[in-house]
Amino acid sequence: MNKRDTVKAALLEIVNEVAGPVEHLDEDQLLVDQLGLESLHLARLVAVLEMELDTDPFSDTLPITSVRTVGDLLQAYDPVVLPRLGAGEPS
């Protein structure tokens, strides 16, 4: 499983506990207001992912408060670097 799949699987397991069976998560779904996650659920998610991926992106500079959607969460664990517009060819 790649990083994104691991994050999705861990999130899906917790969402299933909170809201009953859910098969699919959309990247623009809101973690708190739509998926119903509370502080202890999110705390557990971060802890489980730290064990599985051996990383906690929120331990240092990235604020957890900036994560609102499923997509934000995936981006936090596996940042996709978008090419800068107008950037020159790599040398």
Place this chain on the structure above:
Amino acid sequence: MDWLLSQLQGRSGAEAMVGHGGRVTYAELAERTTGWLAELTRLGVAAGESVAVVGNASPNMVALFVALAVRGAVVVPLAPADPPREQRERRIAAAHATRVVEFSGPDEWTVRTVVAPDAPTPRLLAELARSGEAGLLLFSSGSTGESKAVLLSLPRLLDGFRASSRPRRTLQFMALDHIGGVNTLFRSLVAGGTVVTEPQRTPQHACEAIHRHGVQVLPTTPTFLNMLLLSGAYRNYDLSSLELITYGTEPMREITLAHAARVFPHVRFKQTYGLTETGILPTRSISSNSLQMDVGGRGFRTKVRDGVLWINSPSAMLGYLNAPSPFDEEGWLNTGDAVEVAEDGTLRVLGRLSTLINVGGEKVSPAEVENVLLRAGNVSDVIVTGRSNAVTGQIVTATVELVEPEEKRALNRRLRQFCTEHLPPHKVPAVITVSDTSLHGERFKRMGGAV
């Protein structure tokens, strides 16, 4: 405590409470209090008797609280769902309560008589009954696992609130089984302010209550502020009435405070500090985005010894019913909180020295969780520790040693389910791992732990 009732009566038509259970003026709250006093007489509740009150803050519940204070009884406030029923009954027994008033809604309640335990009445309760002074019994997590029953004098605690402060509209965020909740309620009522009650503590419900009732003061915790910012619920409501957000009960992360100060640029942020054993101390944050603060004043004295904060409090508890007093002969309490003192004398709380785990402001004793896991079956040994967490400050983790091998995922699910049945949610381990080696060596290195 007659002064409290007189003061409620004196404020007549001003709004005392609004939210869960509707709107009441001070005159109506006083009227309900005298109604409860008559009911207490009818039930035969005498001074010195411990009465458990289970429910969310509402005008009727608060009127009962005040009536018990006026009667000189010992109030034992308990939240409806936390801890689970089995643990709640143990607390009722530890308090030597003879009645339980349980609210199922703001205007519905039942009263039941319970048989106090066979053991003699604890000395502190007997002394309080003789003095005719009203008491407040709260529970705080002890490092050995059993909750400590903290007995406070209500007159001493509430006297501290009589120093006049401006009447404001305050959200009753914390429950009344917590010193912070009692502090919010009575500080607001004594000042003639309005208490806004909302039993559901989600960001959305809090924002809706602030918007609908024009809340000016939001007393909260760093974990709730995390959730408020994370949910974005604040964007959907008009929160322009907010003037002050106070935060305490657990260390704040600088990154959260900076984000909150950016989102609410017109709100002042103030850190609070207190313990169940001492009451809440006066504090002053040096600025909205600083964790440095002045602590003490109004009779509260502080000192720092070997980097640890000590407190001498005029509203200190009378003692624990079920543990020795932690105060020294001169009335000083070692808080167990490591602090850093700046050149200007202001303090910054770094965290706890003890093994207690702080999950979103709720203290968790590793031993209590270990004792539950050891009863779950197929667990031969366990070590419970706290782990740093960006959402709740810390979380509970457990490492177990098994009798027979068990599949990792199924084991996690089974043990968490067992813990959920026997512990409140914040004490359930977020992560459970299996140790490859014996935990004995590790166990002998640390203090405490399950026996």
